[in-house]
Amino acid sequence: MKKEGKKSVAKGIIGITSKGTGYVTSAEFDMDIQIEPQFLNTALHGDEVEFFVFPQIEKERLDGEIIRVLWRAKMEFVGTVDKRKGSAISFIVPDDKRMYTDIFISPAESGRVRNNWKVLVRIIKWDDPKKNPEGRIVKVLGKKGDNDAEMESIVLEKGFQMKFPPKVEKEAELLGKISKPIPRKDIDGRRDFRRITTFTIDPEDAKDFDDALSFKKVSDDVFEIGVHIADVSHYVREGGRLDEEARRRGVSIYLVDRTIPMLPEVLSNDVCSLNPGQDKLTFAAVLTISSGGHIQKAWLGRTIINSNKRFAYEEAQKALDEKKGEYYDELNRLNELAKILRGKRMKMGALDFDKEEVKFKLDAKGKPLSVAQKPRLDVHKLVEEFMILANKEVASYLSREVKRINKGASIYRIHGAPKKEAIDELLFLLRMLGHEIEVKGENISSKELNEIFEKIKGKPEESLVKTVAMRSMAKAIYSIRNIGHYGLALENYTHFTSPIRRYADLLVHRILERHLKGGHLRSQEIAWHHNFAAELSQREIDATDAERSSVAYKQVEYMLGKTGHVFEGVISGITTWGVYVEESRTKASGMVKFKDMKDDFYVFSKETYSLVGTRRKRKYSVGDKVKIKIIGGDLERKILDYIFV
Secondary structure, three states, X not given: OEEEOOEEEEEEEEEEOOOOXXXXXXXXXXXXXXXXXXXXXXXXXXXXXXXXXXXXXXXOOOEEEEEEEEEOOOOEEEEEEEXXXXXXXXXXXEOOOOOOOOEEEOHHHHOOOOOOEEEEEEEEEOOOOOOOOEEEEEEEEEEOOOHHHHHHHHHHHOOOOOOOXXXXXXXXXXXXXXXXXXXXXXXXXXXXXXXXXXXXXXXXXXXXXXXXXXXXXXXXXXXXXXXXEEOHHHHOOOOOHHHHHHHHHOEOEEOOOOEEOOOOHHHHHHHOOOOOOOEEEEEEEEEEEXXXXXXXXXXXXXXXXXXXXXXXXXXXXXXXXXXXXXXXHHHHHHHHHHHHHHHHHHHHOOOOOOOOOEEEEEOOOOOEEEEEEOOOOHHHHHHHHHHHHHHHHHHHHHHHHHHHHOOOOOOEEEEOOOOHHHHHHHHHHHHHOOOOOOOOOOOOOHHHHHHHHHHHOOOXXXXXXXXXXXXXXXXXXXXXXXXXXXXXXXXXXXXOOOOOOEHHHHHHHHHHHHHHOOOOOOHHHHHHHHHHHHHHHHHHHHHHHHHHHHHHHHHHHHHHOOOOOEEEEEEEEEOOOEEEEEEOOOOOEEEEEHHHOOOOOEEEEOOOOEEEEOOOOOEEEOOOEEEEEEEEEEOOOOEEEEEEO
């Protein structure tokens, strides 16, 4: 760290809040450096910056000023056109609230669009913090409020693209033509499972099937279960246009009304997809399992299958419930084994984070007609259990191999233990809800967390506590450094089972193939995988944010049609400006603002996370069931306005 007079100068990455205040993270300091809006000097969220720190005031946090921007994290923003009345001047108001200034567009650019249209704009010049940045319109998305425009806005804002480049589509189409029928040379050397009972189990509306289960009875007490995964690495070769595009996307995105795939549809829905009645190339974990759930043998390698049946979740569950139907015996045995395997994981401390999700019924224009909670079926857990098992077995093999030869590396899915401060906050919330929880060590074990979840099962606060607990967790990420997976209580875990929709899985397939052939990653490849694992983790966060944003948009859009109606909800948070409430059926989040609580003067207690009326002594606490009426909302900000009834 160098000195300029009395000011310390350093480099770091800046994060900016929706209020326009910046916080720089730097290796030179133990704490973030606060940057007030007037000292940002054109720095934007995620930029790499050079900054200096003002002389510290005793016992107060460090403040500073941005000297210059070294690297821009983002130059393109989605926003709404704001044409100033009586003027040729127009601005783009960014959707991203961390972008704290509107973007100026020239009269020529302004002539291309109408007021209140959504556009994607690129900043072409911004060197004076006293002026607005200048932008150029990259793409016109459509009228604000139009479903297609809003959904594309969400995707583009997170840095993803809706369509594939023409050259990528062309490469995929050519691959589709030459891969049917499967050439004999591509089958040679694979274990043939085409005569073994095999099926897929997926959502009713799924179009890409990247995993299948095969079942073979070895004896009355021993079964051979194959977890067969689409062999995407056979088709998507390193260095090709398809590979480069998949790498850039990182993941598929599942919005309320559409999927933005990682691979072109000719691959994701056809060539690689494990469609029934078709020969398909797969990479598999074939497990010999006793009726007591003991893994006697695990074989990893390439296979070929021909799926006998494509089950929707509901159809498979119906067979289990009615104890009859196609492949009932196989489904039932798999379900019994899954329950045993799940029980063992839970005893080891695996966390049960089952949370309620919602699904929408939309009209032809994307308007939500209804919203309901997705049921969590036994068959969901069945599929999940065997996918976890396959991922664990692949990770265990790769971890052993890397240690055995003392060379190479792999990509793991890791999850660290939660920080003590976050757990203290969770425990405080639980005590406020009337639950006295004892923790034996300094930190909380996953077993102790599961005991908490069991205590609150079926209670009104269950969803809230699980949400807060999830927020307290470190995020699961990709890494070449294997520290285990806290949430699953596993020493070794990776992502192997979804290469159609996750690039990380494709990388794991390639690494696994190399080790099975006696190879390993070389030193320069290890460095690349280390850096790319961090990129993949961020792409996953961006995709999840986009998915949640699309759900929140539709929740608010649906509920605004119910303005004036009364609903039941649970208080999910209390701040100094209002009370957050989650509506019980739709899970739509909204706020009761203090200015709308006119029946009393309320005092907010930080110690008890509650509000108490000074006259009537009415108390509102986190986790309370309440009745609310919708009085309005902001579709752009994706939040509803409630009042207590």
